[in-house]
Amino acid sequence: MSRKRLSNLIVHVLLIFSVLVVAAPILLAFIFSTQTPAQIFSYPPRFTFGTAMLENYSIAWNQFHLGVYMKNSFYIAIAVTVGKTIISFMAALALVYFRFPLKGAVFTFILLTLMMPTEIMIVALFDLVTKLGWSNSYAALIVPFLASATGTFLFRQQFLQIPTSLVDAAKIDGAGPLRFAWAILLPMSLNVVAAMAVIQFVYMWNQYLWPLIIIREGNRQVVQVGLRMMTSGQDATNWGIVMAGAIIALLPALVVFLLLQEQFSRGFALSQEK
Amino acid sequence: MDTHAAYKSRWLPWVLLLPSFVILILFLYYPTIETFVLSLYQVAFLGLSKSFVGIENYKILFTDPEYLQIFKNTVVFAFFVVVFSMAVGLALSVLANQKVSGWRIYRLLLIWPYALSPAVVIFLFMFNPQSGIVNYLLTITLGIAPDWLTNPTLAMGLLVFVAVWKNVGYNVVFYIAGLQNLPGEVLEAALIDGATPWQRFWRVTFPLLSPMTFFLLIINTIYAFFEAFPFVDLLTKGGPSNATNILIFNIYRDGFEYYKTGMAAAQSVILFIAVVFLTILQFRVGEGRVHYGG
Secondary structure: OHHHHHHHHHHHHHHHHHHHHHHHHHHHHHHHOOOOHHHHOOOOOOOOOOOOHHHHHHHHHHOOOHHHHHHHHHHHHHHHHHHHHHHHHHHHHHHHHEEOOOHHHHHHHHHHHHHOOHHHHHHHHHHHHHHOOOOOOHHHHHHHHOOOHHHHHHHHHHHHHOOHHHHHHHHHOOOOHHHHHHHHHHHHOHHHHHHHHHHHHHHHHOOOHHHHHHOOOHHHOOHHHHHHHHHOOOOOOOHHHHHHHHHHHHHHHHHHHHHOHHHHHHHHHHHOOO | OOOOOOEEOOOHHHHHHHHHHHHHHHHHHHHHHHHHHHOOEEEOHHHOOEEEOOOHHHHHHHHOHHHHHHHHHHHHHHHHHHHHHHHHHHHHHHHHOOOOOOHHHHHHHHHHHHHOOHHHHHHHHHOOOOOOHHHHHHHHHHOOOOOOOOOHHHHHHHHHHHHHHHHHHHHHHHHHHHHHOOOHHHHHHHHHOOOOHHHHHHHHHHHHOHHHHHHHHHHHHHHHHHOOHHHHHHHHOOOOOOOOOOHHHHHHHHHHOOOOHHHHHHHHHHHHHHHHHHHHHHHHHHOOOOOOOO
16 A cells, blocks of 8 residues: 555656646746846846836837737637637538538548648748738738638537437427527537637637738737747847746737636547547 | 438538638648649749749759758657657656546646747747856756757757647647546456556557557657747757758748748648658558547
8 A cells, every 4th residue: 555655656746847847937937027137147046036027018018019919819819710610610510411412522622631731831822812912911810721621520520429319300390400500509519619719729829930921010910920029139138028028928828728728638539539 | 321411402511611612722722732833933032033943943952962951950850859749748648647636737737838839939048058047057967058059969959849848738638538548448457467567558558559659640740840930930040050940940931031932832842742641641550540539
């Protein structure tokens, strides 16, 4: 018995150590974000909260325009999350609950786009979006991301697990497909909606390469690229302010993730079922 | 067979699919095809003039030592990121799955970096040779203060470390799910047969997890190819002297800093072929062998 307790203790110690290693960079960033330059560059380093917290955060928010960039990031992350969820739901509805020709081919056509990450085509996508006249616009950051093989796939998997007796009963009651989708399917798929919300919000919030290329005008930029601008262009970077910016920029995605992390884990498990 | 398909309509399914079709064709299929086309051209500044050069861009890619160096960097980076983030992910999952109390809390505290991304500016400061916390700790313990960003090996090591730190949580999510869905009888049988924990892991658990490991191998490789862009861009800018320049960063640089659109497209095609190859491999090998998730 005591041997078991000892091994349990070792497991806990190892896990706590790992958890600390994982968290250390962010905890340190938070501490440094409250320090003045003098406090940050003091030797040995100080691991206590400094006196410049309000000042650092307010400079990052106002002078480096992170407030504006945050607003932009919120717009695009929410627009894509909502739009993608609706569009994928519609596609999965068609693929599961309708009989129509070429269904298998349509599903394959959607799934094949899994092999086409945006990063692979940035040169051509840049040309296309520029020709559409969308550079420096929210449309450039939103529209290309509105459809998703992953989302369609997740909803399809969920629908296939719902007993067919439900759709038969709905038909007998005279419910058309859209009514069935709204009144029965959607409430039964809220777990997928939540999984989609967290995956898509985090993905869009952390977009970096595409906005860096397509947005050349300050007031439409997203927060992650805004953070990049804070580290470049100054000789003596004031790290306290940069750390404050980093903390601001990571909070929203982190909060969404923490609120929905159970659904996130289950959503990923779902994506693995054949 | 298709028992769910209770509704029949000539037009409604196509209306429901229309938004997906429009977006996927316009913003995924078309640019992918266009990338192939562009890779056969030499494009002058901002696309003002294009001239067809056939496979010339590819010839340059496979003969110019600078590009060969970039391919090598990409492979080295991907290899170490995949190996470390999977090994650490598996080890942590096994620990968190030991039926210790609070495993849910541990899982949460291990996976949350998934939600963070270009927050890596933090590492820029932590690894600053003069004022960074890492060199402070190394000085007081080992008496060394390496110059992380000017030494090629260390710069690559730093990139790998950051990418692994960010990616381990993703593997933990999957491995814990996999471990919890292992057939209990098999593990119990091994326990009754007197297998040591070490034997149980390598002879029973690990083989049962192999479909998951294979799936993660592919996903992690693709992650290393694409998601590493912010790390390179923020931490090393490909330096010192190209030592950490990997394909995705060089595509950006050729395409949007040097305006060598054709070359950037050709490198994109190479990456695309790698992704297609990995995906086909995943479907071929992974088919019907997934042991978990019900």
